[in-house]
Amino acid sequence: MSIKENQDSIRVRFAPSPTGYVHIGSLRTALFNYLFAKHSGGKNILRIEDTDQTRKVEGAVENLIKVMGSLGIEFDEGPIQGGNYGPYYQSQRLEIYRKYCDELINNGAAYYAFETPEELDEMRRLQQLEGRQTMYDGRARNLSEDEVRDKLQKGMPHVIRLKVPADREIRFTDAIKGVIKINSNLIDDQILLKSDGFPTYHLANVVDDHLMNITHIIRGEEWITSVPKHILIYEALGWHAPEMAHVPLILNKDKSKLSKRQGDVAVEDYLKKGYLKEALINFISLLGWNPGEGEENEFYSLDELCKIFTLEKVQTSGAVFNPEKLNWMNNYYIKNYDIDRLIELSLPYFKNSGISSSDDIKKILSAIRVYLNKLEEIPIHLKIFIQEDITPEPASLKDLLENDDSKKIFSALKSKIEKLDFVNAENYKQAVSEVQKETGVKGKNLFKPLRIALTGSENGPELPLIAEILGKEKILKFLGKWI
């Protein structure tokens, strides 16, 4: 495929820095990029922004690709699958950035600066003290060519900064927010190239988005204030900036930016707890986006989302992440999931229960899935199926088992069950109704003691079902205890 053809089609990128786990906000950004690309038949590209050597985390990229992949978000180009615009690690593109930096220096859009981090800290401290804006004061702008050459020759550590022009109004149109204007006097002389030779985000993302033919930048709102800097770089290099779409943030309950302090933010955590990928994707897609036009359905598969997703329907304001609604949605998916697929996903949670018969697992899971907000809750519902002795909980329920009527029922049922070869839901029900006739005990007085005697609890799934799973031997044992 020629580059020319590519220019016509939509290309978006997800550009995370590999700092470890995958943030819920990152997932949403990646999702929107993916949906936008798929919706328009474009390409979804993964680019790793690893220009901060101090923040690199081993295995983070592999983890990210794994997590995204497990949720169904795939990339057409990226560090693993390659592509015509690589390399897709920014750390492997250093010469490229260097080259464009030189170009910026040569055309007067950037300059060398030699302050140490300590000097800059001091400068900011003073500015703060005076109640002024903390901002690079442009002191290195005044260095003469000779001074610069001299310092360079001496091998002094240096950075390259963007020379932001004065008194200009920078404006751009954001696909979500509309027209945004800012005066250039408020823009810092941003560092483009760090003293370790690595570019900053600002330079690297501009260069790469251009070189990789990115047509639309879809990213979090936190980037919106640095767009003007990027515009200046595009201009200085004679390039057109891609379309921009800044999606609103996902928020904590207190409306601040979603953060670790206030709950789980790692997608891995949600997966580990047994949130289904379909539910996660569905729920996240509805955070800051909706199909609109009075559409009241809230359940969408990834494929359906690809069909109906548009940037126009992305919200302008932030969305609070509501775990309760996620639970509700996950429960819905669990209840309606193909049972065999659900069993597969649930197996790890049966591991230490001693329940291994696939028949039993299927029966139990069918009975308890309605209670599950997430798969990790399975073990707490397993107790009634695996306990060897019954201790009523709360203890006060014990009284109900020790009255005369109850004892009468238990004895009657026990002798019925003893005659059975095996117990299933049907013959259990039959036996109980016979007990009812014989003893004259009925209604609550019949069913409640039985439930407590068999499970230790006053509520739970249907009793005949439980009886079938418990089996003859256990039922006899449990009934016998109270006679």
Add this chain to the structure above:
RNA sequence: GGUCCCAUCGACUAGGGGUUAGGUCGUCACUCUUUCACAGUGAAAACACGGGUUCGAAUCCCGUUGGGACCGCCA
């Protein structure tokens, strides 16, 4: 503090000049199921405020207030 962004029930949102302001989660009540849950029905619950524009503003404009993001040799 400066700049930028934002503003419909507690939360997610529909609606964007004339609506009884609709739906979902959550909450509450009732029904169903001899339990709980599920399901069903119903209820309480919102256009931040003030000015314009208009016959008419939740909707358009301005301001106020409130919230958020950003202000690093981090992304």
